[in-house]
Amino acid sequence: MTMGSGLEIERVWVLRTMPEIPVGAERWTIEQGYLPLSDAPDFPEGRLRRIVRPDGTELFRHTVKRGAGMVREETERTIDAADFARMWPQTEGRRIEKTRYRVREGPLLWELDRFHSLPLVMLEVELADVSQAAEPPEWARGLVVREVTEDARYRNAALAIDGMPAEASVP
Numbered sequence: 788m789t790m791g792s793g794l795e796i797e798r799v800w801v802l803r804t805m806p807e808i809p810v811g812a813e814r815w816t817i818e819q820g821y822l823p824l825s826d827a828p829d830f831p832e833g834r835l836r837r838i839v840r841p842d843g844t845e846l847f848r849h850t851v852k853r854g855a856g857m858v859r860e861e862t863e864r865t866i867d868a869a870d871f872a873r874m875w876p877q878t879e880g881r882r883i884e885k886t887r888y889r890v891r892e893g894p895l896l897w898e899l900d901r902f903h904s905l906p907l908v909m910l911e912v913e914l915a916d917v918s919q920a921a922e923p924p925e926w927a928r929g930l931v932v933r934e935v936t937e938d939a940r941y942r943n944a945a946l947a948i949d950g951m952p953a954e955a956s957v958p
């Protein structure tokens with residue numbers, strides 16, 4: 788994740804089911820909601836996220852992403868619990884919850900998401916540049932249904948607003 792502004796270079800795959808979680812994976816519980824477009828200068832649009840870490844500590848973030856596909860502009864900042872609580876009601880009807888497992892494999896940090904209210908498991912990885920090689924790690928490789936990096940219907944915002952794509956056949 789980027790704190791501040793920058794580019795996010797990310798690849799994403801849908802998995803058939805949850806893989807066996809590798810030893811050493813960090814587990815986060817995430818609630819995120821999407822704000823409607825507005826003219827408010829302090830929260831212009833984007834995503835609110837509450838992350839609960841394994842030790843129970845909570846992080847609150849506001850993120851704005853622009854663009855589509857593998858490379859998008861991302862602006863992210865930490866907010867406090869009061870700002871999160873004040874803005875959270877505006878995300879009603881545009882929310883998702885998921886459990887995220889973060890797994891370091893060499894230079895890459897893989898993030899495995901199991902969505903709580905959707906029959907969906909996704910694997911993603913952020914890259915340093917578009918030419919960096921990234922194939923799903925051994926522990927997930929046999930479970931890949933397809934890569935959805937360029938399919939906007941699988942972005943978390945689209946899933947929160949529209950639900951699963953109609954033709955999705957993930958058990």
